[in-house]
Amino acid sequence: MKSRDFTKTGPVAMVAHACVLVVVVCLLGAAVSHAATDEADSPLTVYVAVGVLDVDEISSADQRFTINYFAQFRWVDSRLAHDGPGTIRRDITDITAPRFLILNQQKVWSSLLNVVDITPEGEAVFRQRLWGDFSQPLRLHDFPFDKHTFELPMVSFGGLEQQVIMAPDPQRSSLIADNLSVADWRILGYQTEVREIPLTNDVSVQGFVFSFEAERIFTHYVVKYIIPLFLIVMMSWVVFWIDPTEAGSQLSVAVTATLTLIAYHIALAGKLPDIPYLTRMDLFLFCSTLLVFVALVEVVLTSRLARSDRVELARQYDFYSRMVFPAAYLAAAAWALL
CATH class of the missing domain: 1.20.58.390 (Neurotransmitter-gated ion-channel transmembrane domain)
Incomplete structure (x- = not known):
């Protein structure tokens, strides 16, 4: 069998070959674009773990509580993948990443930088350490024999066009310290849950809530x-x-x-x-x-x-x-x- 010399084909064949190449390139571009669109449209799951390191004060008169707390937010985004070889660190404002807010925070001070650790596979970890005041409406009918639930409602806002779903981290459990500074309250327990958090009468957002129950020591x-x-x-x-x-x-x-x-x-x-x-x-x-x-x-x-x-x-x-x-x-x- 003789090999065919494509250089000696006619102009019609060359045009046909060019059209095939254009179609292949367009199909590949559409596939890449479609994959990117699917990734942008699919929800991003953020795993959350919270640790309350200390409860400094619970003020009934001011309707607030003061705590020292640590939170870790972890998610996987292939757009953040890199060549490595190890973990890199980026400011959260320099990358495409969700932002996090505690809705009832008042005056708070942060002791960690707003940086994200990113693995070569695209797993991102953002850590937050805050100390300060958080508001909490209290029903004081039973004062001084009362007990209340104190909440840290966390939501994601901005940073991404896609929906963000927050969930408890299966790799790291939330906790509250055993020895706390607050003297006139007794901590009964704590829990984490994912639920709709109302912003107004008609608007609510999905968020992560860490809460603990405390009982006033009435002696x-x-x-x-x-x-x-x-x-x-x-x-x-x-x-x-x-x-x-x-x-x-x-x-x-x-x-x-x-x-x-x-x-x-x-x-x-x-x-x-x-x-x-x-x-x-x-x-x-x-x-x-x-x-x-x-x-x-x-x-x-x-x-x-x-x-x-x-x-x-x-x-x-x-x-x-x-x-x-x-x-x-x-x-x-x-x-x-x-």
Whole structure:
């Protein structure tokens, strides 16, 4: 068989060969473009792991908590693959990468650079270390016997045109430290979840949420506020053992108890924010103040009876008050605190 010399083919054949080459090049370009489009359209999964290293403070009055935390975001993007030989480091603003935001962060300080470590296979790892304040709305109806869930809602924004899906990292578990700085709260547990996070009434985004549950240690409030309140109210009952003819002594005790309760109201005002409802402590304070005020009214009434020569009737009022007031106060305390 003789080999064919393509250089001696006619012009028609040469044009045909050129057309075939053009078609092949176009098909290859379309395939590459289609693959790139598919990659851009497919969701990017970002694996997240969070570690709360310390909880410095939980402020009920300011509706916030202060923590020291570490987070790792890991994803694979073939567009970031390189020739190696090892991991390279790039600023996150210099590459095509998702950006991450904690929605409730207030004042925070970062101790790590905004850099991404990239392996030759295109696996990217971004690490974040923050210390600062995070807002948290609290329902304080049960104060000081309350417990709350504190959240770190994380979302991805900007940096990529494709959708970003955040998920717990199967290679690294989230955690919270055992020894924490916060003294008046007890950590009960923590969890991670992926859910829709509402931004407005009509708009929500998919995000990653790390949350921990904490319970207030109420011993401080019992010793420093509740027990002294019991003693102050019991002090106001001393007037029932003072003879109604000694109106000056009765009034002195009753007024002293009232003024002491006012001072307690002022002391507790800084522990809570301005909220449109009453807490358990508010109800207990209200019941205490009301009974002390009623005791003051009873003193005025018995003193007036004594001056009207009805001393025996005034003494009967005092006698029954010795039983009625303690019973009413115990019932009110149980209703408010239990």
